[in-house]
Amino acid sequence: MDVIVIHSLNSLLYASVLFLIAGGLSLIYGVMRIVNLAHGNLYAVGAYATAWTVGRVLGGGEPSLTLYLLLPVGAVAAAALGAIIEPTLLRPLYKRAEEYQLLITFGLLLILEDLLRFIWGPYPLSASSLFEALGSFSIGESVYPTYNLVVIVVGGIAAAALWAFIYKTKFGVILRATSQNMRMASALGVNVNRVYMQAFTLGCFMAGLGGAIIVPQQGAVLGMGVDALVPAFVVVVIGGLGSLEGALLGALMVGVVREFGIAFFPEVELAVLYFMAAVVLLIRPAGLFGRA
């Protein structure tokens, strides 16, 4: 029983981070029709920025509660980067074929990967003191780190906030209108360029937040962005490109399959995930919640 609880909590932990990455990816596709191959790298930027800031402020001392307020630094860093990338690199390409948009984000992936190496060096960064300071609690016979619950809660709050933002605010209405019909929105006086930039920045913010909240638990390493991208792809493919509900459901499905996969059939765990995505695409090309 304890084992099931722990696996379920781990599934939720992974799903929270995955939702933040995939949700941003899906949001960007939904509004801008761009599949951002560099999205995983923005998640890595969030992780590195937070780990570096926490390390700087902490020095050798004990973590205090205020230090946890520094977690969002990574999200802000990723958002700032997004706000620079969209107008400079992506905007010239909206009228060109999709192939070029994919290619430029692939180029961006290569650049960002080395930018992280350039700024923070080839060695992993860690913010594990934040993870350890919260201690652990017991589930039956086993112990479970309290910090993991923080990640799950933050993931849940982020999902709720995003839903409220998109469905309950004026900005959300404009965003959805632009997503449904860019020309019509533009004709009605929406500044499409600004909406695109805001959507891209928001998507990057979410990816950065994902990296920021997971870094105390896992640390920041080179290559984490590229590794995170494909599971995020699987999530949006299952849920439907452009659908946030889909991203949430997809993240939960992938979280559960991966966690129980690692526990019970570790050899084919990854293959099962990709296979799941392929099957969904074949049966419902637009994904479970997508519109074709």
Place this chain on the structure above:
Amino acid sequence: MSPIPAPPKRALLSVIPIAVILFVLPLLIAPYQVTLLAYGLIFAIAALGFNLLLGYTGLLSFGHSAYFGMGAYAVAFIVKYLKITSMEVFLLGGVLASAAIAALFGFLCVRYTRIFFGILTLALSQVLWSLAFKFYWVTGGTDGLRVPTPSLLGVQNPAGEEKMTFLAHRYYYYVLVIFLVGAAVMWVIVHSPFGKALQAIRDNETRAEFVGVQVWRYRWVAFLVSGIYTGLAGALWVPLNGLTTPDILHWTFSGKIVFFTVLGGFQTFMGPVIGAVVYNYLETYAVGHTVYWQMVLGVVLVLLVLVLPAGIAGTAGRLLLKLRRAV
């Protein structure tokens, strides 16, 4: 009467000197440079296959690492389990394995176009990557599998001959001949009625269907041929590299194939070939000179997309045309 046009004289005249240069070059440059050229020609075979889909059929695959890797791993398995080291068996095995997987994946993928096609090919190729990565007792995991120097046309290379000498001479010519034959066959394919039908599908799927082209089947055959070329390249690549690792199955390797095809220019026949050779030099020198080689490649790709979307061949062609008009 075959409706395939004879290649225009001017094209033939420009191909012959290039072929002669490729044959003579190993006598003039250092062995290491020759092996680099061999890598370039092998990638060029993959690029020719890849471009049948991108340039001629209008489908962007982000999963061609699957067929390259399948060709490479088929060779490694032949060595590991059958203890055969004949290059011809390698090629046969690599082509059959990649054809089988391309037939299956193609069957699943060709119903989709645009972004969904790209993502589906990517997801399927990642299935193979994760299998190669996890089943380490079969595939060697991240350590990969070693492949020894093969015998060419049944001739075992003399004991004591240095591997570099073999690779830079006999193996280079072996690759060169296969490349030239492969390029000629591809030229015939894209100029055949079949190739014209693919281009019709690329330009307007609905109209192509209305004039009686079976879109689905044509795309599937194009996918198959494309996969076979890429698999052939994979099989040729392993003995040169001496080792196959899951890296070549990872989707970022597919990204490289897309990269060099666009670098050369996918709207021309020779573009991808030029792109593959140039890319190989570019990557080798970037890796040799800086740890930030990925950034170098990334900047090149971004500039290419923003400034020179027609690639090397396309841009050069346009410049030539301008020059000719000016004269």
